[in-house]
Amino acid sequence: MKFNCELKKVVDDSYDIEIGRKLQNTLISDLKSGLVGKIGKFAVVTDSIVVDLYAREIYEKILNAGFKADLFVIPEGEKSKTRAMKEFVEDSMLEKGYRRDCAVVAVGGGVVTDLAGFVAGTFGRGVPFVNYATTLLAAADASVGGKTAVDTPLATNLIGIFNQPKKVYLDIDTWKTLPREQLSSGLAETIKHGCLGDRELFEYLEKNVEKVLDCDVCACEYIAERNCAVKYKVVMQDERESGLREVLNLGHTVGRAVETVSDYRLYHGEAVAIGIAAQARLGEKLGYISADNEKRVEKLLERAGLPVEIPDYVDKPELVKKLYTDKKVRDGKLRFVFQKEIGEMMCFGENQYGKEITEKEIAEIMEEM
Ligand code: GLY
Numbered sequence: 503m504k505f506n507c508e509l510k511k512v513v514d515d516s517y518d519i520e521i522g523r524k525l526q527n528t529l530i531s532d533l534k535s536g537l538v539g540k541i542g543k544f545a546v547v548t549d550s551i552v553v554d555l556y557a558r559e560i561y562e563k564i565l566n567a568g569f570k571a572d573l574f575v576i577p578e579g580e581k582s583k584t585r586a587m588k589e590f591v592e593d594s595m596l597e598k599g600y601r602r603d604c605a606v607v608a609v610g611g612g613v614v615t616d617l618a619g620f621v622a623g624t625f626g627r628g629v630p631f632v633n634y635a636t637t638l639l640a641a642a643d644a645s646v647g648g649k650t651a652v653d654t655p656l657a658t659n660l661i662g663i664f665n666q667p668k669k670v671y672l673d674i675d676t677w678k679t680l681p682r683e684q685l686s687s688g689l690a691e692t693i694k695h696g697c698l699g700d701r702e703l704f705e706y707l708e709k710n711v712e713k714v715l716d717c718d719v720c721a722c723e724y725i726a727e728r729n730c731a732v733k734y735k736v737v738m739q740d741e742r743e744s745g746l747r748e749v750l751n752l753g754h755t756v757g758r759a760v761e762t763v764s765d766y767r768l769y770h771g772e773a774v775a776i777g778i779a780a781q782a783r784l785g786e787k788l789g790y791i792s793a794d795n796e797k798r799v800e801k802l803l804e805r806a807g808l809p810v811e812i813p814d815y816v817d818k819p820e821l822v823k824k825l826y827t828d829k830k831v832r833d834g835k836l837r838f839v840f841q842k843e844i845g846e847m848m849c850f851g852e853n854q855y856g857k858e859i860t861e862k863e864i865a866e867i868m869e870e871m
Contacts, residue, residue, distance in 0.1 A: 780868065
């Protein structure tokens with residue numbers, strides 16, 4: 503005997519990304535207007551640096567608006583993006599009486615938004631969340647698109663879920679308090695977007711990258727908006743990465759491996775910059791990008807304050823092994839995505855953006871770097 507459980511769903515996970523300066527009051531008025539329904543209890547998840555810069559203020563504004571709220575603070579840095587830290591936040595929420603009648607407000611950079619979005623997706627089998635992004639990296643990539651995850655000792659982002667926020671706030675005013683290396687790190691994801699899908703953005707950065715590093719408001723607003731446009735053009739077509747979304751992984755095969763093998767001494771964007779340079783160098787050998795354009799990519803990364811060489815302390819044979827933890831690996835074979843000149847991606851068949859690469863081909867490039 504069979505019982506058919508018919509559970510067809512029509513899901514509308516659309517949401518707004520608000521780009522602006524000092525968006526704390528906008529967030530509060532959205533909560534009052536029912537952004538997350540009738541929920542009146544908010545877990546504000548943040549890190550040990552952002553708590554005093556922005557999160558406590560948001561938490562107090564939530565309380566002043568008549569809601570209940572608590573702050574949940576994790577140590578800053580990529581090393582907090584673990585299953586253990588997720589458990590710590592969940593247990594702290596449970597101890598404070600949080601159940602299904604709450605929402606999560608993530609205030610911070612990519613580590614916080616990735617972790618808090620994952621917590622929200624599994625806490626009480628799922629509660630709503632919003633992201634208040636306070637870094638360029640989170641604005642360019644992590645806080646938008648619905649990928650949430652934690653790292654494991656083997657590699658980054660291996661355990662997670664797709665979980666779309668109810669709204670994302672990109673407060674470009676917060677970029678002013680970022681250390682220079684963190685701005686550069688966010689610029690790596692921005693340059694990635696230029697390389698893969700927006701030639702104009704790339705050329706704008708060639709002219710104005712220093713303005714972004716100086717937090718010029720117009721330049722920051724421009725790149726925040728263009729980053730969202732590139733990313734969403736892809737995510738709207740392939741939210742769950744069945745093909746096209748792999749292009750957003752440009753530079754991440756080598757990048758994620760360098761990040762892990764360096765034991766997180768490099769910021770995510772710094773590691774991605776090395777990965778972007780690696781795919782451009784290999785792409786040049788394979789005829790996907792001209793030598794001139796390859797040089798433009800490396801030059802722009804360097805002007806953004808990013809590395810394009812593998813640091814001496816990174817063990818290269820270990821790095822080659824680590825490439826196999828990449829999620830694009832199929833049947834034990836390495837697969838890379840490549841930019842096509844500047845502003846487009848190589849496509850290797852219908853909905854096929856990954857290309858099989860031998861270990862020798864990529865090892866040779868990494869040996870030169
Ligand atoms: N960070 C790559 C993606 O969102 O797919």
